[in-house]
Amino acid sequence: MPAPAKIASGAPALLSQRGLQTLEIVDFRNIEAASLTFSPGLNLIGGENASGKTSLLEAIYCLGRVRSFRTRQPEQPIRYGQSCYRLVGKLSRGAGQSLPVGIERSRSALTVHLDGEPVRRLSDLAGSFSVQVLSADTPNLLNGGPRYRRQLLDWALFHVEQGYRDVWQRYTRILRQRNAALRTHAHTSLVTSWDGELLETAAQIDDLRQSYLQRFEVLLAQEVAQLLPGASIELNYLPGWPGHAGLAATVAGALEKDRAHGYTRYGVHRSDFRLLIDGNDVAGHCSRGQQKSVLVAFLLAQLRLQQERQSPPGAFLLDDLGSELDDDHQRRVLQALRELDAQVFVSAIEGDRVAVSDWQSVARFHVEHGNIREVL
Numbered sequence: 490m491p492a493p494a495k496i497a498s499g500a501p502a503l504l505s506q507r508g509l510q511t512l513e514i515v516d517f518r519n520i521e522a523a524s525l526t527f528s529p530g531l532n533l534i535g536g537e538n539a540s541g542k543t544s545l546l547e548a549i550y551c552l553g554r555v556r557s558f559r560t561r562q563p564e565q566p567i568r569y570g571q572s573c574y575r576l577v578g579k580l581s582r583g584a585g586q587s588l589p590v591g592i593e594r595s596r597s598a599l600t601v602h603l604d605g606e607p608v609r610r611l612s613d614l615a616g617s618f619s620v621q622v623l624s625a626d627t628p629n630l631l632n633g634g635p636r637y638r639r640q641l642l643d644w645a646l647f648h649v650e651q652g653y654r655d656v657w658q659r660y661t662r663i664l665r666q667r668n669a670a671l672r673t674h675a676h677t678s679l680v681t682s683w684d685g686e687l688l689e690t691a692a693q694i695d696d697l698r699q700s701y702l703q704r705f706e707v708l709l710a711q712e713v714a715q716l717l718p719g720a721s722i723e724l725n726y727l728p729g730w731p732g733h734a735g736l737a738a739t740v741a742g743a744l745e746k747d748r749a750h751g752y753t754r755y756g757v758h759r760s761d762f763r764l765l766i767d768g769n770d771v772a773g774h775c776s777r778g779q780q781k782s783v784l785v786a787f788l789l790a791q792l793r794l795q796q797e798r799q800s801p802p803g804a805f806l807l808d809d810l811g812s813e814l815d816d817d818h819q820r821r822v823l824q825a826l827r828e829l830d831a832q833v834f835v836s837a838i839e840g841d842r843v844a845v846s847d848w849q850s851v852a853r854f855h856v857e858h859g860n861i862r863e864v865l
């Protein structure tokens with residue numbers, strides 16, 4: 490067992506209320522076994538290429554999201570030649586309290602435990618350990634598809650908006666039932682029997698998203714003004730049905746085609762958003778450098794909003810920081826994360842380029858051929 494994270498200068502030990510205190514890893518990618526104790530502040534992960542740095546971040550991400558940021562194949566991280574991987578973490582809850590969470594994934598099965606109890610709906614985990622990643626291995630909000638942006642928005646709302654998860658779960662359940670009725674060619678009256686609740690929950694979700702985005706857009710504009718002086722940004726939300734018509738009329742009008750397709754084609758499950766700089770789509774028109782600035786501005790605006798709503802910041806994984814962001818962007822992101830008391834995991838080949846002196850609590854890890862040790 491490695492020594493606990495060092496706390497410099499007698500600072501309070503409890504920086505992050507919702508951070509990851511410890512993590513045990515078994516057979517995840519090239520990591521055969523590891524037992525780690527993290528800092529509630531900054532965790533620096535160094536090591537050569539292909540040593541297992543991204544794999545460690547991926548394991549942390551899997552614990553919070555029950556999926557990888559590198560692949561859509563859930564069994565891919567199982568170590569070659571093994572039948573399953575296991576991740577067991579302890580989340581800090583403040584006042585010396587902690588919450589155990591565990592995941593075991595084999596080729597055919599997934600078991601998740603939270604506080605010793607099996608978890609049935611994965612969205613029940615949302616809010617217990619918020620984790621976000623910035624990595625070249627993952628799609629981002631500019632090059633990812635609508636599903637990616639939707640998840641990003643929903644995930645943000647899970648964390649700042651009381652009640653969002655409940656209504657989202659209700660909507661998702663009703664949608665599944667309506668789609669099952671469509672798929673099995675059930676009688677029209679059965680299909681439409683779900684519409685009342687579908688529309689009611691959709692309206693609530695849409696309202697919460699719109700009010701979140703209204704505030705978010707202001708904060709985003711402030712960050713963009715800093716990073717891309719003179720540029721003006723716009724965020725266009727697409728609710729998931731043609732804007733000119735209400736959802737009720739759209740769903741009613743789409744019934745016959747829905748029956749032919751076997752699923753519900755309009756609703757908040759089809760929403761998306763676009764980012765425009767000076768009226769042009771960022772993904773299509775901006776340089777790579779400008780796009781990175783927009784991504785960083787977006788992340789910072791999310792953080793500011795979390796801070797405004799006093800929502801626990803959770804953990805941030807910055808993979809291969811040096812190659813992803815230039816020094817100025819790195820500084821801004823790390824400073825914002827520090828102000829927010831977030832728990833941060835940074836992987837870098839030269840871990841020591843990050844300015845650590847600002848942080849109250851720092852832990853360093855070195856990875857070599859899948860072996861991870863804390864550097865004291």
Ligand SMILES: Nc1ncnc2c1ncn2[C@@H]1O[C@H](COP(=O)(O)OP(=O)(O)O)[C@@H](O)[C@H]1O
Pocket residue numbers: 517518519520536537538539540541542543544545565566567568569
């Ligand atoms: N399922 C797996 N089982 C064992 N090793 C794997 C698996 N998937 C990838 N690897 C190997 O793990 C090593 C570490 O990869 P990675 O974490 O990306 O390294 P780093 O981020 O330090 O460059 C690579 O050599 C890769 O080939």
Ligand SMILES: [Mg+2]
Pocket residue numbers: 542543544808809
């Ligand atoms: Mg890597």
